[in-house]
Amino acid sequence: MDVPFLDLAAQTAAIRGEVLAAIARVVDSQKFILGEEVHRFEQQAAGYCQTSFAVGCASGSDALLLALKAAGAGPGDAVLTVPFTFFATAGAVALAGARPVFVDVDRDTFNLDVSQIEGALQRHPKIKAIIAVHLFGGCADMDPIREIARARRIALIEDAAQAIGAEYKGRRAGSLGDIGCFSFYPTKNLGAFGDGGLCTTNDEALAGRLRALRVHGRTGAYFHEWVGLASRLDAIQAAVLAVKFKYLDSWSEQRACNAALSRRLFEEQNLPLVPPRPAPYQTRHIFHQFVVRCPRGRDEVQKQLKSHGIASEVYYPLPLHEQPCFADLGYKRGDFPVSEELARTVLALPVHPGLSEAQIRHVVATLARLLP
Numbered sequence: 001m002d003v004p005f006l007d008l009a010a011q012t013a014a015i016r017g018e019v020l021a022a023i024a025r026v027v028d029s030q031k032f033i034l035g036e037e038v039h040r041f042e043q044q045a046a047g048y049c050q051t052s053f054a055v056g057c058a059s060g061s062d063a064l065l066l067a068l069k070a071a072g073a074g075p076g077d078a079v080l081t082v083p084f085t086f087f088a089t090a091g092a093v094a095l096a097g098a099r100p101v102f103v104d105v106d107r108d109t110f111n112l113d114v115s116q117i118e119g120a121l122q123r124h125p126k127i128k129a130i131i132a133v134h135l136f137g138g139c140a141d142m143d144p145i146r147e148i149a150r151a152r153r154i155a156l157i158e159d160a161a162q163a164i165g166a167e168y169k170g171r172r173a174g175s176l177g178d179i180g181c182f183s184f185y186p187t188k189n190l191g192a193f194g195d196g197g198l199c200t201t202n203d204e205a206l207a208g209r210l211r212a213l214r215v216h217g218r219t220g221a222y223f224h225e226w227v228g229l230a231s232r233l234d235a236i237q238a239a240v241l242a243v244k245f246k247y248l249d250s251w252s253e254q255r256a257c258n259a260a261l262s263r264r265l266f267e268e269q270n271l272p273l274v275p276p277r278p279a280p281y282q283t284r285h286i287f288h289q290f291v292v293r294c295p296r297g298r299d300e301v302q303k304q305l306k307s308h309g310i311a312s313e314v315y316y317p318l319p320l321h322e323q324p325c326f327a328d329l330g331y332k333r334g335d336f337p338v339s340e341e342l343a344r345t346v347l348a349l350p351v352h353p354g355l356s357e358a359q360i361r362h363v364v365a366t367l368a369r370l371l372p
């Protein structure tokens, strides 16, 4: 029995007619960039994320860059974030002209270790913003982070690219800081038929700045208050996303069910792997990924799974402070021991909504046979 990591073909087949009709509507309108289609999707997204405003853009990476620019983070500033995340989180900081300052993550939640923020703020007085990442579909511990950011007048940006619909103490990702950033990369829980991204906010002034920044910082006809990007959401992507939005909750519920079954089977089998255990404040985890820790022999386990037809992935094998492009930041191996340990031990197992119970049982049974 083969177990694929993701099955977007099956997901698309189930909604094919609806999605093609939505695309045809855009083709007939000949309005391909922004416009009414994007506006409607933005309102749908703002409602879903429990924010007043949503601003579509070209990708999740651009959403982060737009958010940093809207928050006024640029050359001479530093931005605090984590080294255990997808590259774009810190890439956006560097592209904005600011300096990424890393703090380590928590071993159990994979997210920012709140106890390390104060120390970093003392060492780096020029920190202008914090990017809290909600990794794998679970929110960072936002209340204490927001308290620190408020007290010091630091902007709080959420990298919610993996967390659309996730809830922290009953409140949605994207509504927990000043600006939330989302990605609609095809493999995300809500995936477009191409690239797409979105910023959310409750602050009208920030929303206006984000809307200007995505069209070259334009605030009037051929009048530019800032130097912005060319980063718009295509109407075709918005139309596809609007259709998929109707199914997002059922897909995310299915992921959570798959994760719960996997975790139960892990415990029954007493496997020497650590399954994810969401924190109490995590009132809704959307399991963009189901990531276990393999304390020993992760790469060998992955190879063995592959030989049995079971796909798995490593997110992420090299922490950002060890990436060659960030060598000039002056970090070295050993600076963030938890991130480094996770890079050596994490393994993402299939959790996508198309999995059958038999496939999940097969993955765990195979692991039980492979592991001592």
Ligand SMILES: *Cc1c(COP(=O)(O)O)cnc(C)c1O
Pocket (backbone or CB within 6 Å): 059, 060, 061, 062, 085, 086, 088, 089, 133, 159, 161, 162, 182, 183, 184, 185, 195, 196, 197
């Ligand atoms: C996917 C992702 C991004 C970037 O989104 P793109 O749409 O691929 O540019 C940023 N941060 C995280 C955590 C992501 O997973």
